[in-house]
Every structure is written in structure tokens, then in C-alpha cells.
Amino acid sequence: MTDTTCTIEGCVRPVRAKKQGWCGAHHQRFLRHGDPLGGGESRAGAAANLAAAWLQLDRLASAEQAARLAVSLAPGAPEARFNLGKALERLGRRDEAIAEYRRLPDFEPARTALAKLGAR
Numbered sequence: 001m002t003d004t005t006c007t008i009e010g011c012v013r014p015v016r017a018k019k020q021g022w023c024g025a026h027h028q029r030f031l032r033h034g035d036p037l038g039g040g041e042s043r044a045g046a047a048a049n050l051a052a053a054w055l056q057l058d059r060l061a062s063a064e065q066a067a068r069l070a071v072s073l074a075p076g077a078p079e080a081r082f083n084l085g086k087a088l089e090r091l092g093r094r095d096e097a098i099a100e101y102r103r104l105p106d107f108e109p110a111r112t113a114l115a116k117l118g119a120r
């Protein structure tokens, strides 16, 4: 059976694109993004939006979780990390928040947040 399963690591769906050895979903991603593992940016965006929404709703643990997911999907996106900092700050985890903000030296809102916390 293994030769009929998608060759992407961790994927157990049946092969649809026989030439590449990918399932339908991974083949679709390849067609859309040029990479069977592509599309991470939009998933990161969705996670970042979710984090912002949880923050607005004061669901801080959920906001932290969504923000961490967003950061892992798009480590270079400052908004995702900033939201993580916000969630940590509002959870009372000041030092962790400062650490996240400090990783965004070129992101103005993070500098402002650091100043408000009395940190640089």
C-alpha cells in the first residue's frame, strides 16, 4: 500500500498525481503555489488574523496559541510576532513579551510597546 500513498512526509492520502507521487491536495498546492508545501503564507495570515481577533475578544490564551502558530508559519512576519508579544503582555508575562518585542527592532509598534513597558 505504501507505493500508493503520497510521498510528502507525514501525508497518508492516496496518490493522485502519479508522476510526482503526490496526493490531490499536495498536487493542488503545487499547481497554485509552485510548491507542494506552498501556501504557508496564507495559512500564516489566517493564524495572524485569528490571533488579532482573540486579542480583541480578550481570549488571551487562544491569542497566544494562534500567534505562536502564525510565527512558526511565517517567522519573518512582524505582525505575527507583535501579536504574540501583545498576548504575552496582557497575560502578565512581561519578560516574555519584551523578548518578543525586542526581536522586532525595525517594527515601530514593537518599539512603542517596549517604551511603554519601560524597556528598550
Ligand SMILES: [Zn+2]
Residues within 6 Å of the ligand: 006, 007, 008, 011, 012, 013, 022, 023, 024, 025, 026
Ligand atoms: Zn499529500
